[in-house]
Amino acid sequence: MTTPTTRRDLPPRYDAAAVEPPIYERWLSSGAFTPAPEPPPGAERFVIIMPPPNVTGALHNGHAVFVTLEDTMIRYHRMRGDDTLWLPGVDHASIAAQFVLDRIIAEEGETRASLGRERYLERMWQFMDETRGVIGRQMHRLGASADWSRERFTMDPISARAVRVAFKRLWDAGLAYRGEALVNWCPRCRTTISDLENKPRDVTGTLWTVRYHLVGPDGKPDPAEVIRVATTRPETILGDTAVAVHPDDERYAALVGREALIPFVNRRVPIIADAAVERDFGTGAVKITPAHDADDYEMGRRHGLPMISVLDEDARINEVGGDLAGLDRYDARREMVARLEAAGDLEGERPHQMVVGHCDRCGTVVEPRLSVQWFIRAAPLAERALASVREGRTRIMPDHQEKVYAHWMENIHDWAVGRQLWWGHRIPAWYCPDGHITVSDAEDGPDACAECGRPSAELTQETDIFDTWFSSGLWPFSTMGWPEETPDLRRFYPSSVMETGPDILFFWVARMMMLGLFCTDVEPFHTVYLHGIVRGEGGVKMSKTKGNVVDPLEVVESIGADALRYALVAGTAPGMDQRLTAAKLDGARNFTNKLWNATRFVLGSRPETMADPEGEPSLAERWIASRLAAAQERATGQLDALDMSGYAGSAYDFAWSEFCDWFIEMAKVELRREDATDGERARVWRAAAGALGGTLRILHPLMPFVTEQAWSFLHEADPRATDGEPLLVSARWHAGGERNHDAEAAVGGLVELVRGLRNLRTETGMPPGEWRHLVVAAAEPHAQEVLATGGRYLEALARGRPVEVLPPGAAGDRPAGVVASPLGAAWYAADDSGPEAVERRRAQAEHLRRGIDRLRALLANESFVARAPAEVVERERARLAELEAQLRQLGE
RNA sequence: GGGCGAUUGGCUCAGCUGGUUAGAGCGCACGGUUCACAUCCGUGAGGUCACUGGUUCGAAUCCAGUAUCGCCCACCA
Numbered sequence: 001m002t003t004p005t006t007r008r009d010l011p012p013r014y015d016a017a018a019v020e021p022p023i024y025e026r027w028l029s030s031g032a033f034t035p036a037p038e039p040p041p042g043a044e045r046f047v048i049i050m051p052p053p054n055v056t057g058a059l060h061n062g063h064a065v066f067v068t069l070e071d072t073m074i075r076y077h078r079m080r081g082d083d084t085l086w087l088p089g090v091d092h093a094s095i096a097a098q099f100v101l102d103r104i105i106a107e108e109g110e111t112r113a114s115l116g117r118e119r120y121l122e123r124m125w126q127f128m129d130e131t132r133g134v135i136g137r138q139m140h141r142l143g144a145s146a147d148w149s150r151e152r153f154t155m156d157p158i159s160a161r162a163v164r165v166a167f168k169r170l171w172d173a174g175l176a177y178r179g180e181a182l183v184n185w186c187p188r189c190r191t192t193i194s195d196l197e198n199k200p201r202d203v204t205g206t207l208w209t210v211r212y213h214l215v216g217p218d219g220k221p222d223p224a225e226v227i228r229v230a231t232t233r234p235e236t237i238l239g240d241t242a243v244a245v246h247p248d249d250e251r252y253a254a255l256v257g258r259e260a261l262i263p264f265v266n267r268r269v270p271i272i273a274d275a276a277v278e279r280d281f282g283t284g285a286v287k288i289t290p291a292h293d294a295d296d297y298e299m300g301r302r303h304g305l306p307m308i309s310v311l312d313e314d315a316r317i318n319e320v321g322g323d324l325a326g327l328d329r330y331d332a333r334r335e336m337v338a339r340l341e342a343a344g345d346l347e348g349e350r351p352h353q354m355v356v357g358h359c360d361r362c363g364t365v366v367e368p369r370l371s372v373q374w375f376i377r378a379a380p381l382a383e384r385a386l387a388s389v390r391e392g393r394t395r396i397m398p399d400h401q402e403k404v405y406a407h408w409m410e411n412i413h414d415w416a417v418g419r420q421l422w423w424g425h426r427i428p429a430w431y432c433p434d435g436h437i438t439v440s441d442a443e444d445g446p447d448a449c450a451e452c453g454r455p456s457a458e459l460t461q462e463t464d465i466f467d468t469w470f471s472s473g474l475w476p477f478s479t480m481g482w483p484e485e486t487p488d489l490r491r492f493y494p495s496s497v498m499e500t501g502p503d504i505l506f507f508w509v510a511r512m513m514m515l516g517l518f519c520t521d522v523e524p525f526h527t528v529y530l531h532g533i534v535r536g537e538g539g540v541k542m543s544k545t546k547g548n549v550v551d552p553l554e555v556v557e558s559i560g561a562d563a564l565r566y567a568l569v570a571g572t573a574p575g576m577d578q579r580l581t582a583a584k585l586d587g588a589r590n591f592t593n594k595l596w597n598a599t600r601f602v603l604g605s606r607p608e609t610m611a612d613p614e615g616e617p618s619l620a621e622r623w624i625a626s627r628l629a630a631a632q633e634r635a636t637g638q639l640d641a642l643d644m645s646g647y648a649g650s651a652y653d654f655a656w657s658e659f660c661d662w663f664i665e666m667a668k669v670e671l672r673r674e675d676a677t678d679g680e681r682a683r684v685w686r687a688a689a690g691a692l693g694g695t696l697r698i699l700h701p702l703m704p705f706v707t708e709q710a711w712s713f714l715h716e717a718d719p720r721a722t723d724g725e726p727l728l729v730s731a732r733w734h735a736g737g738e739r740n741h742d743a744e745a746a747v748g749g750l751v752e753l754v755r756g757l758r759n760l761r762t763e764t765g766m767p768p769g770e771w772r773h774l775v776v777a778a779a780e781p782h783a784q785e786v787l788a789t790g791g792r793y794l795e796a797l798a799r800g801r802p803v804e805v806l807p808p809g810a811a812g813d814r815p816a817g818v819v820a821s822p823l824g825a826a827w828y829a830a831d832d833s834g835p836e837a838v839e840r841r842r843a844q845a846e847h848l849r850r851g852i853d854r855l856r857a858l859l860a861n862e863s864f865v866a867r868a869p870a871e872v873v874e875r876e877r878a879r880l881a882e883l884e885a886q887l888r889q890l891g892e
Numbered sequence: 893g894g895g896c897g898a899u900u901g902g903c904u905c906a907g908c909u910g911g912u913u914a915g916a917g918c919g920c921a922c923g924g925u926u927c928a929c930a931u932c933c934g935u936g937a938g939g940u941c942a943c944u945g946g947u948u949c950g951a952a953u954c955c956a957g958u959a960u961c962g963c964c965c966a967c968c969a
Contacts, residue, residue, distance in 0.1 A: 012929060200966085207969080231969060244969095278968050286969050295967045354969085400896060404964065407895065411965085502964090539962090559931095571905045571917085576897080577962085579904065583918050590931045601928035649906070649916080657916095664928075672927095755935095761923095762935040768924060851913080863949035872911050872950095879912065 010603070010713070014596035016560025020705040024140055027708075032078070032729045033145045039083035039491060046077035047085045047495040049476050049525075050146060051508070052154060054093035055131055056100045059138035061534040061542065061568075061580065062501060064552040067142045068565040068702075069531055069644055070499050075145055075701035076639045079733035085492050086145065087479050089152035090132060094424035094468045095189060095197075095361050101127055101423075117422050124423050128155075138553060143561045143704045145729065150488075152479045154471045155425070161443070162478035163425045163471050166519050168441035171429075175377045175518070176417075178429070178437065182290075182297040183416045185369035186359040187315035191420040192373060194467060195413060196507055198357040198366050205232045207352035208337065209283060211345040212243060215259040215268055227252070227260055227271065228347055230282025232354060233292070234340065235332040238265055238321050239310040242288040244299060247273035249284055263345060264322070264336075272303050291370040307370055313420075315367050329367070374418035374427055374464060381514035382409040388513060388523045396528040397642060398575040401502060408506050415511075417467050424465035432459050473511035476524035483519075497642070498525040502575055505530065529642055532577040534568070539579055550580050562703035563588035569702060570648040591652060592706045595699065598660050599710040602692045605671055606717050607681050614679030619790055620666035621687040622743035627658050628694040629737030630744075635698050636735045651698050659695050662751060663688075669796045689714060689721035700728050746786040749823035750793055756819025757798040757826060764816055764840065772828045774800025775815075777889055778808050779824040779882075786823055794826075804829075813891065816840050820886040822878070827889065841890055848887045855880040 027033065039045070048070050053063055074086040101124055102112060112120055136151065153159065170176040184198040185191075209230050216222035227243055240262045245252035252271070259268045269288075276299060277286055290300025290307040300307055312318045315329045324332050340346040357366040386409040388394045389402055396402045418427060430438045432449040438459065440446035448455050471478070476498070480489040494516070498509065509528055516524030535541055536548035543549065555564045567588040572578045617625075631654035638647035670676065670684040693714055696707040711728035714721050725731040753776070761768055774794060778784035784807055787794075791803040808824075815827035816837035855876055858864055865873055 010928095013931075229969085233969080276967080281968050288969090293967085293969075295969070298967070352969095355966090398897090404896065407965070505964095533963095573906095581904070581918090584904070586931075587917060590929095593931050594929065597929035597932085599928080604928065643908095645906085646908095653916080660928085661933090668928095758934060759936085768934070854913095858949095861949060865949090867949055868911065875912060 010596075010600050012597060012600070014560065014593045014706055016562070016592070016705070017557055019709050020141070020143075020556075020561055023705050023708050024143065026727065027145065027729050028140075028148075030727055030730065032727065033086070034147045034149055035083060035085050040081060043081060043083040044077075045084075045492070045496065046074070046080075046082040047492045048074055048087070048497050048499060049479055049495050050086060050088045051498075051500045051504075052089040052091035052152075052472070052475065053135050054096055055090045055128055055135075055153075056093060056097050057135060059135055059142075059552060061550065061552055063135070063139070064142060064564060065531050065534060065568050066499055066501075067139050067144045068568045069529070070497075071142070071144050071146075071704070072565070072569065072644060072647075072701045073497060073499070073639070073642070075704060075729070076733065078145070078729070079697070079701070079731060081732060083491070085147055085150070087150050087152065087492075088136065088139070088144070088146035088148060089154070089475070089479060090135065091468065091472060092128070092153065092155040092424065094419060094421050094465060095191065095193070096468075097124065097127075098421055098423050099189065099361050112422070120422055141553065141556055141561060143565070145704070150479075154468070154475070154478075158481060159471055159474070159478045160425055161441075162474045162482055163466060164428045164441040164443075165483045166474055166515060167428060167466075167470075168439050169519065170376060171439040173518075175380060176374065176439070177377065178372060178374050180370065180372050181375070181416070182294060182368050182370050183373055184357065185313070185315075185367045185371070186362065186364055187313065187367055188362045188364040189359060189421070190313055192369075192371070192416050192418060193359060193361075193366065194416055194469075197360040199360050200355045201358050203354060203356050205352050205354050205356070206349050207232055207282060208234055208340075208349045209347040210234065210237070210263075210287075210340055211347055212260040212262065212287070213345075214255070214271075215261055221261045226345075227255060227285050228283040229285045229287045231287055232352060233289075233333065234336040235317065235329055236289040236292045236310060237263060237287065237336060238317065238324070239289045239291050239308040240267070240269060240287045241290060241300065241305040241308060242269045242303065243271045243285055244274045244277050244288050245271065245285050246277040246279045247275060249277075249279050252285060263340065263343065264324075265320070269305075270303075272299075274299050274302065292368050294368055297368070297370075309370050311367060311369070313369075373416050374429070374462075376415040376417050378412040378414050378514070381518055382412045382510075384517045385409055385510065385513035388517065394513065394523045394526060394528060397530065398573070401505065401528075401530055401575055405505060405510065408510060415467075417470055418462075418464035419467055420463075421465055424468060425471055427462040427464050427466060429462040430456070430459040431462070469507050469511050470515075472508055473515040474519065476512055476516055477520055493520070493524075494522055495525045497527045497529050499529040499531065501533065502530040503533070527642065530575045532572060532575055535577050535579050537579065537581050539577070550585075555585060559585060559589040560592055560705065562592045562706045565702055566591060566648060566652075569644050570652065572645045574642075591656070592703065594656055594660060595695075595703070595706050595710065598655070598664065598695075599692060599713060601664055602685075602688050603713055603717055605667075605688070606685055607678065609678065610685075610718070611678035611682045613683035613686060614677065615683055617687065618666075618670050618684065619743060619746055619786075620663060620670055620793070621684060622740050623666075623747040624659065624663040624687065624691045625737070626740035626744050627654065627663075628691055629739050630654075631658070631698055632694065632733075632735050632737055636733070639701070648702055651702065655695050655699060659691060662747070663691060665797060666747075666793050669792055673792070686718070686720065689718055693721045693723075694734060696728060697731060697734055700731075704729065745822070746790060749783070749786065749821040750790045752821035753794060753819055753823065753826045754797045756821070757794075757800075757828070760817045760819060760828065761799075764836070766828070769799065771799050771801040773830060774798060774803045774826060775806060775813075775829045776803065776826040777806040777810050777824045779822060779885060780808050783823040784808060798826075800828075814841065815890070817844055818886050818889045820882050820889075822882065825886050825889040845887060845890050848883050848890070852880060852883050852887065855883070 078084045183192045186193050207230055209228055211226040211228050213221040214225040243260045255271050256273045258271050288296045288299055290297045290305055291309040310320045317324045317327045317332045319325050359366055428440055430446055432454045434452055436449050436451040438446045438450040476495055477493050480493050482489055512524050567584045634650045635647050667688045696711050700707040708728045715726055776787050778787055787805045794800050795803050817840055818825050818827045
């Protein structure tokens with residue numbers, strides 16, 4: 001008949017390290033994370049594709065943030081009964097992975113070159129096998145309820161196929177091309193990088209002024225006539241093919257059209273006029289090196305100038321440089337300066353603040369380099385991607401990021417998509433000896449040249465690989481098996497929310513939008529949710545060198561995943577940076593402990609023998625049911641709106657301030673009444689158990705572990721409290737419960753009185769534990785009924801004994817202080833004649849009169865009464881009445 | 893050089909479409925050892941909502957401008 005255990009033996013501390021791992025195992029073995037074979041009939045769809053972390057990385061706070069947010073969203077929708085999928089995966093991160101592996105093999109005395117492509121890639125796969133999975137296991141510890149059976153990798157065969165097919169389609173559509181252009185070259189990584197990976201940094205360089213001799217009428221350098229140019233990069237003089245001045249610059253007007261002689265290489269170059277030249281900068285004349293500077297490149301194209309590369313792929317001077325050949329660019333710079341000085345052609349030098357691009361990965365100064373590269377024509381793709389957001393088919397949160405996105409899309413450049421690396425998807429392009437290009441999506445490549453039919457044996461494949469972000473850009477659908485029309489693709493594409501960091505809005509989100517629309521004709525997701533960066537104490541970016549890194553795994557070990565998750569979500573806003581401080585983590589830990597102890601209370605107060613419930617629900621029961629319904633409604637609205645922080649806050653407030661602070665205290669009154677029958681106690685306990693269950697449901701998406709553990713105890717104690725659901729992870733979300741406004745108003749009034757009376761005790765120095773005769777004057781007949789039944793709460797919570805309820809209109813004595821609520825006024829009867837009481841009474845009366853005066857003035861303002869909404873006016877009137885009643889009871 | 897965001901008690905942050913006396917947590921002060929929890933309970937102090945104007949019966953909230961901080965984008969050698 002009775003359930004044996006009530007778990008009275010639980011420790012008063014939530015022990016996360018002991019509780020959480022077994023809970024995760026239970027979830028995994030329950031299969032709760034994997035969608036049912038068929039979507040539930042009529043279910044809505046909710047899908048998140050996880051941003052794939054780099055295989056090489058260890059879990060950091062950025063991961064913890066996205067795991068928490070996405071897991072919370074997914075768990076909520078799973079509880080709603082939606083057709084839900086959260087698909088995890090990892091990214092091969094070609095340049096980042098090579099950077100890491102290069103360091104590892106360096107310790108083994110090897111280099112990329114010494115191993116060669118084949119062995120290097122073998123080594124990479126070995127490395128991948130070692131490190132893949134690591135981050136997945138760490139995400140388990142955070143509670144990530146992803147469908148691990150669908151875990152994907154950007155280098156797996158399905159992704160490889162998607163990459164080939166997508167590229168072939170781009171090529172066929174004329175949106176991929178191969179051509180010569182100036183690209184960002186990292187001489188250390190020895191690869192092209194995109195504009196996005198080329199990070200500008202402020203540096204102090206040197207601006208040299210150099211004299212170029214003009215060519216005289218006889219075709220020889222004129223020792224007397226010179227043009228002075230300013231440069232920060234003397235080593236590129238070797239590649240100069242013009243000197244440019246502003247067309248309106250009178251100083252140089254006569255020189256335009258003549259020729260100057262480039263030092264050392266003795267190249268005769270024209271002096272040209274171009275409006276891009278700033279007259280006020282330097283000497284107003286600039287040397288033009290189209291192969292080594294973006295501006296010069298543009299100018300070179302405008303004027304049809306030769307483009308001469310003087311640096312090789314290691315950024316050393318090449319054969320053009322004669323005896324300088326082989327010198328590193330900086331050595332060459334010093335040498336060049338020395339030689340110019342020796343020749344008397346160095347006219348000056350001064351320090352110069354400038355912005356120089358650095359490799360995002362390794363920090364090396366990026367070298368603009370002229371080379372033949374694969375590009376993706378971005379403008380047509382961007383146009384569609386922009387329209388999707390402008391027209392609301394994809395929404396970006398926070399809203400203002402839409403402008404950032406739009407600005408980038410409007411000014412987009414073609415995407416240099418090839419990388420001279422090894423680890424990645426090789427570009428599926430083949431060259432035939434006649435120079436034809438064949439792009440093929442077949443796994444084994446083309447059978448023959450697409451143009452001249454030469455057999456495949458005579459074709460050679462492109463050695464460049466794709467930028468990592470190309471395969472990432474296909475992620476929302478390559479994970480579903482695209483281009484095959486798989487059941488998953490039909491069922492789970494497009495996805496619902498793309499949740500990621502604002503730092504990869506362009507790198508990734510923009511590319512997914514462009515490629516998604518191109519490949520599938522549909523926006524790859526409906527909402528982009530951008531979270532903020534996690535910062536340390538004082539708002540400083542966390543970094544190992546600063547030593548302010550909070551390691552999420554350490555936090556999880558000490559205080560649990562739930563606490564970390566709460567701390568990462570509460571008090572944040574999309575797109576806003578947040579601070580993760582020790583104090584915040586402490587607060588979150590305290591909250592999990594609070595839930596644990598609320599559960600201990602409910603379990604421990606379960607009657608030994610559970611009788612059949614009897615009697616009408618008490619005020620406490622009616623109140624908590626109504627407040628729970630309110631909390632559910634609020635949380636539902638917030639989660640639907642992706643207001644994650646608002647949800648965390650409201651759930652916290654409900655659990656702590658309403659369920660624990662007031663309901664449990666009132667439930668104690670009911671459970672411990674001496675005149676209560678077993679049936680009544682059973683009824684109250686069930687209400688408490690039900691309310692706890694409801695609280696756990698609300699909090700589960702954010703704090704899955706402690707709620708799941710509590711749920712299992714609750715289920716054990718009484719399965720009716722859990723609707724017979726053994727696992728909270730697959731229990732249903734509750735919403736739409738009925739509110740009871742009478743009960744809410746009644747308890748609201750009682751709470752006001754209790755607070756006021758406690759204040760009165762403190763203010764008047766009344767010992768907190770001392771029982772006192774409490775008088776309550778009802779404001780009206782209904783309030784008198786409420787007070788008659790709610791009096792027992794006043795007794796316990798305001799230490800009133802006896803509690804005397806006076807009918808409406810009853811006159812008061814002259815107490816030392818009065819508190820009021822819509823229910824009526826209350827005071828402790830006794831000791832009202834001492835000088836302290838008199839003074840206190842006088843002060844309170846004065847304070848009341850000030851409030852009354854202000855409200856009377858406000859209500860006498862015709863404009864206010866006429867224009868403010870009726871309910872606002874009514875509220876002010878009620879408040880005035882309350883203050884007046886209070887003053888009356890004071891007897892002043 | 894453009895664009896975006898932020899500015900609310902000592903600290904970290906809430907305050908939606910303008911409407912009671914601007915909230916919470918931490919910290920602080922005072923008081924609490926009975927059977928959920930001292931990782932707790934109760935009470936309190938503390939804010940001219942960055943500044944200046946404007947709209948309004950009413951502005952932290954809307955508009956314009958200013959200041960400070962932060963981020964992003966940008967081809968002056």
